[in-house]
Amino acid sequence: MKDEGGRLLVIVGATAVGKTALSLKAAKQFNGEIISADSRLFYRGMDIGTAKPTAAEQAQVPHHLIDICQPDETLTLGEYQQLAYDRIAAVQANGRLPILVGGTGQYVKAVVEGWGIPKVPPQPALREALGTLAGPELARWLQELDPDAADSIDPRNVRRVIRALEVTLVSGVPISELQRKTPPPYHSHIIGLYRRREQLYQRIDQRVDQMLADGLLAELEALKEAGYGRSLPSMSGLGYRQLWAYLDGELTLAEAVERIRFETHRFVRQQNTWFRQDDPRITWFDAGQEGVETAVLAHIHPWLDSRA
Numbered sequence: 001m002k003d004e005g006g007r008l009l010v011i012v013g014a015t016a017v018g019k020t021a022l023s024l025k026a027a028k029q030f031n032g033e034i035i036s037a038d039s040r041l042f043y044r045g046m047d048i049g050t051a052k053p054t055a056a057e058q059a060q061v062p063h064h065l066i067d068i069c070q071p072d073e074t075l076t077l078g079e080y081q082q083l084a085y086d087r088i089a090a091v092q093a094n095g096r097l098p099i100l101v102g103g104t105g106q107y108v109k110a111v112v113e114g115w116g117i118p119k120v121p122p123q124p125a126l127r128e129a130l131g132t133l134a135g136p137e138l139a140r141w142l143q144e145l146d147p148d149a150a151d152s153i154d155p156r157n158v159r160r161v162i163r164a165l166e167v168t169l170v171s172g173v174p175i176s177e178l179q180r181k182t183p184p185p186y187h188s189h190i191i192g193l194y195r196r197r198e199q200l201y202q203r204i205d206q207r208v209d210q211m212l213a214d215g216l217l218a219e220l221e222a223l224k225e226a227g228y229g230r231s232l233p234s235m236s237g238l239g240y241r242q243l244w245a246y247l248d249g250e251l252t253l254a255e256a257v258e259r260i261r262f263e264t265h266r267f268v269r270q271q272n273t274w275f276r277q278d279d280p281r282i283t284w285f286d287a288g289q290e291g292v293e294t295a296v297l298a299h300i301h302p303w304l305d306s307r308a
Contacts, residue, residue, distance in 0.1 A: 006092040007304065008186040010100045012037075012108055012275050013193035014268040016203045018287040020053055022193065023101040025293055027061040030099075030304060033091045035084055036065045037102025037111065040237050042080075043071045045223060048216045049239035051207065064091075071223060071234040078117035081110045085184065097304070105274020112188055118167045118178040126169065130162045141165060148176035189303045191296055192275055192282040199288050204264050208239070212257065217243055238264050 009032065011023050023034050036042075040050040044067045053063060064087040069075050084100070088111075091098040102108055110117065130138060139155035142164055149164045167175040195203070220243050228235065230244045239260050246256040277284055283299065285292050 006088075006098075006186060008088060008098050008100060008112075008188045009300065010108065010112060010188055010190040011193070012101075012105070012190060012282065013103060013287070014195075014200060014271045014275075015051070015103050015264065016207050016268075017103075017193045017195055017200060019101055019103065019193060020051075020057065022191075022287075022293055022296060023099055024053075024057060024060055026297060026300065027097075027099055029297055030097045030300065031095075032097035032099045033062040033064065035087050035091070035098055035100050036063065037084070037100050037104055037107045039075075039080075039104045039107055040234075041066045041102075042069045042075050043067070043234045044069065045226070046071060046219070046234065046237070046240070048211050048214050048219045049237060051211070069234075071228045072232055074122075074233065076117075076121075077106060077110055077115075078119060080107055081115065081117055084111045088186070103271055105271060109274070111184070112186075112190070114182040114184045116179045116181060118171060118175055120167045120170050123166055123170060126166055127162055130165055135161070138162060138165065142168075145169075146174035146176050149174060149179075152176070189300070190282045191300070192277070192279075192284040193287040193292075194277065194284055195286065195288045200268060201265050204268070205261050208257065208260050208264065211239060217246075217253075220244070220247070238267060 009026065009030070011019050011026070013019050026032060027034055034053075038050070040046070041052050042065065043050070046052070052066065058066070065080070065083055068083075084107075088098040088100070100108065100111060109115065133141075135155060135158050138158060138161045139150060142153070142161055143150040145168050146164065149168070153160050153164060155161060164175045167178065171178065216239055220240055223235075223240075224230075224247065230248070235241065235244060242251070242256040242259045242263070245251045245259075246253050251259065275282065285296050285299075289295075
């Protein structure tokens, strides 16, 4: 790949694996700026439950695409992709290294792979009508209209099936055609962090305990007091969803906390389907190994020095 598009360093991995610490060190060493690819960091006032980089961490190096929406606002994947492209271009124009960091695989891949994202806004009435149909019926309908999309979408993911039908019906063009990829002109290098499952689960459980000690429940109560309701998409995030059930009397606090742990464990398994260790584009490092950050930084140096 020619280098006229500039360099883009990408750091991916499951939640709690250690991406924040590595990205801060990389940004300091390589004159970089961090661009978030975590869909939960967009929302203002949702700091603890999203494990948002602290104010002190954000002060160390410039961060982008954090705190850009109110909890009742929606940022589509297409809007995020364009914002990320704009920030990458601006950072490169300033002679600095953009570092895309996050565990939201859909957002990372949309940027790195140049997904074509249909510019069809949500259609509430159509979505409501489609939502009355059973999942198998929706999947069969999508198979008739767009076999390629039907083959690529898990039929159990009803939300994605409905979105595919929505785009196809409104635009008159199969969503699979609109989603054809146009890779951006970046010379990208992707670093993946992983840990042994038992070690990662232990870190997640410790993080959940720390979030509660730091005031996660009070953060949610403040959001509720400010008028943000339980049904908002932003409130479906891990931690918030389970504590809403506690506030509404559906679970005890202990049950809610245990559910946060369990569902976060399940979430990291889902993240692994986006970032596969057999993906040849990703160079993987065991974040549980001593000296891993030094090893990663040493690995990045030759890539930055090359002009391939």
